[in-house]
Amino acid sequence: MVLAGLAGALGWPAATHAAPQGEAPEAGPAEPAPLPERLNLLFLGDSLAQGLFLSLNPVLRRRPTPRVINGTLHATGVTRTDEHDWTAVTRDLVALHQPQLAVFWVGANDFRPLVVREERARYRFGTAGYAEHYTRRVTEMVHHATQSGARAVWLGLPNMREAQFAGAARQLNTIQQAAAEAAGAIWVDTWEATSDAEGRFLPAVPMPATTRVFRAEDGVHFTGWGYLRIGALLFDAAAEHFPDLAPGLGRLTEA
Template structure:
């Protein structure tokens, strides 16, 4: 049995359909112009520094890309009182106006995170550490993406010491979430530096002809190892940013 208001509603004429306002045809986004000279700004600690020192002799023989060294060893995101990567990123991006910014940093970031304005120190693994570290990574990557550059954040590799490797995986999770939120592309290096069981991989190839690509400290890389990471970086950059691919080329072609 219908109630009175339900019967009235049933007898009522359907509401008039108001035609939608005509929309202007969508204009295709302007195509990005491939630069004649592609500038790649590399930022980070000793891992990034080693990458630059290995790539530069190869790339300087090419007309493009031009690799700019913005690295500094023994630095990290946690100690802005020693080297503030947020302001450094802002200044170097403004100075060099790169089309691509690559970050590789974190090997020194297991020290307490210092917040000068709060006169506080947050230990690795605490909520305060994760929150402040996230904001700093987002700000660094944001300086790149907001300038119009593309940004890639390289994840930290597997490490020989098991406890250190476990901490690196935690830091990678923080970095990845923050970098991607800021519009950067995350490029994982863990798989490329691990064996099939996920263990630290010091060399590649058959045992009788294995070639070492990690340094003796179990953290850094040999020159050839850095070129392997560079090849991974270039392949991923070209895949994510096809318009930059002609300027990047393939590292194996060098």
């Protein structure tokens, strides 16, 4: 099953007869856009982004055009710049690698208090101060990517098995989406793809004659196949919003 990508354009033979007197000749087919020699994809974020990178890397590294770059670090988050400053890390990595596409997926560890070192302050999750500073950091991360010339995609948090964790993830998605889109990133929702028809956590996907597990045992992360399903959402969004990148990405197929 093809999960993402765009079909190549089909060219029709040019007409061989002359145009009638007074009529303009018909235009021939448009030349297909040339493939880029190298398409750098930079993955940024916590263990969710790390799992996505590790699952997509074996698929994409066999292709001539994509170059997949790991900028992820597990057990990190946007809230704790005293532990890992994602704003500064994003700035440095996009300057170093000059990606055409920057993919952000972070937030699984962001329900701790948000630390603002210059204010010597902490803001609890759910407070106005938390939302204000979190928005500012997401904005800066996206701006670093787009100002370097990259396109930016921000993946939303998925549904979580534990109900309280899921509710918090939905709150954080609201903050992330508003900030990321306002800063110029494409928001890719993962909630619907990880929920059943009643909106509950979906651990496995019904398939013809079987059911396939796509969430990890911890109820947060994904199996390798599950990450490929999330990768499909990413590729679909990239193809829709950045069609010039689609030929370089190619087609993502399910194993």
